[in-house]
Amino acid sequence: MQITAAVAHGIKAPLTLETVEIEDPRPGEVLVRVVATGVCHTDMAMRDQELPVPPPAVLGHEGAGIVVRVGEGVTGVATGDRVVMSFNSCGACPSCNDHLPAYCHDFFGRNFSGRRIDGSSGLGWAGQTLGANIFGQSSFATHALCHERNVVKVPSTVPLDILGPLGCGILTGAGAVLNALKVPQGRSLAVFGAGAVGLSAVMAARVAGASPIIAVDLVDARLDLALELGATHVFNASRAAVVDEIMALTGGVGVDFALDTTARLPVVGDAVRCLAPRGVCGLVGAMPFGQPLPVDGGHLMSGGRTIRGIVEGDADPHRFIPTLVGLYLAGQFPFDRLITFYPLAEINQAIRDSETGRTVKPVLRMPAE
Ligand SMILES: [Zn+2]
Ligand SMILES: [Zn+2]
Numbered sequence: 001m002q003i004t005a006a007v008a009h010g011i012k013a014p015l016t017l018e019t020v021e022i023e024d025p026r027p028g029e030v031l032v033r034v035v036a037t038g039v040c041h042t043d044m045a046m047r048d049q050e051l052p053v054p055p056p057a058v059l060g061h062e063g064a065g066i067v068v069r070v071g072e073g074v075t076g077v078a079t080g081d082r083v084v085m086s087f088n089s090c091g092a093c094p095s096c097n098d099h100l101p102a103y104c105h106d107f108f109g110r111n112f113s114g115r116r117i118d119g120s121s122g123l124g125w126a127g128q129t130l131g132a133n134i135f136g137q138s139s140f141a142t143h144a145l146c147h148e149r150n151v152v153k154v155p156s157t158v159p160l161d162i163l164g165p166l167g168c169g170i171l172t173g174a175g176a177v178l179n180a181l182k183v184p185q186g187r188s189l190a191v192f193g194a195g196a197v198g199l200s201a202v203m204a205a206r207v208a209g210a211s212p213i214i215a216v217d218l219v220d221a222r223l224d225l226a227l228e229l230g231a232t233h234v235f236n237a238s239r240a241a242v243v244d245e246i247m248a249l250t251g252g253v254g255v256d257f258a259l260d261t262t263a264r265l266p267v268v269g270d271a272v273r274c275l276a277p278r279g280v281c282g283l284v285g286a287m288p289f290g291q292p293l294p295v296d297g298g299h300l301m302s303g304g305r306t307i308r309g310i311v312e313g314d315a316d317p318h319r320f321i322p323t324l325v326g327l328y329l330a331g332q333f334p335f336d337r338l339i340t341f342y343p344l345a346e347i348n349q350a351i352r353d354s355e356t357g358r359t360v361k362p363v364l365r366m367p368a369e
Helices: 041-047 107-111 169-180 196-208 220-229 242-249 265-273 297-302 317-329 344-356
Strands: 002-008 016-022 029-038 063-070 082-085 123-125 143-147 151-153 189-192 213-217 233-236 255-260 275-283 306-309 339-343 361-365
Touching: 002 123, 002 344, 016 344, 029 082, 041 344, 063 143, 082 143, 151 317, 169 196, 169 255, 169 317, 189 196, 189 265, 196 213, 196 220, 213 220, 213 242, 220 233, 233 242, 242 265, 255 265, 265 275, 265 297, 339 344, 344 361
Parallel strands: 189 213, 189 255, 213 233, 255 275, 275 306, 339 361
Antiparallel strands: 002 016, 016 123, 029 063, 029 143, 029 361, 063 082, 082 151
16 A cells, blocks of 8 residues: 655664555564654654664654554454554563563663564665554554554544644653552652643643752743643753752752753753752653763762663553543643644654754644645
């Protein structure tokens, strides 16, 4: 079958809309007509080869849509079901068995390799094989081949076009607070970076009853939004001495929890310096390999402080996405306020606006059939 897909060609190169051939779903696979899909920083990292997905490839990993066909053996979803596409995992390793699929022992192979695990792609273009199966979906396209394991059914009471980012960015920020750090009511949290992940963490912290909820960013508009979504205090790091401000705000003690969404080493250093005794700092930004953290070992050891990595908010998408939809419907998690819609044809503008910070969470709407 022929579909329209945005093809990525390499470092910083614009994506181009192309007519692409997609295979029928194989056993265990699900073909979804994409309604809308979010743009996440990981897409840019893959385009720019920081994560080595060989171009040309179809990226996109925050899709939402309607099941059009299922492969042999699929029982969890059926034609016509509305689904969010999330990250993929094997379902059989120790992490998957513990309902922590973000730490799947084959996470890389099933999300970043650009191929199925048997080495095939599922997408072809102009006589060549296209990189596909990104996060088990490659949803910068009108249709996506997914797996039964990485599609999550969602109710018809929520507009489908806002739901895609629940599959990655929003799940990451909210899950970091609710699943990974498990921030209790009345405890303090500082969130570094007020993009889609950071603002989702702020909203989740309000759900958890954390206090104070501190947001740090370089863009005043994002900090204003953080205040509307639940932050009690905000600091613009381009003007404020953030560590001093946070220490003053907490009576010289520091915060119980800190969350870095920036992956910038000096920011991680600040996040750790702000920790109270027994405080925990979570790292959700995509940290580069091979770079030591700028952390004072004595400060870490003497106060019993912890630093931990967090992938996809420790979430099992089948459990956590319905939780987030429920919070949204209850008016407690207004993640739609982060979203700006673009037509698929404006994908390069959407990416630019995300990179400059003009848009918090771009979502691409697919053309009507
Ligand atoms: Zn696994
Ligand atoms: Zn993502």
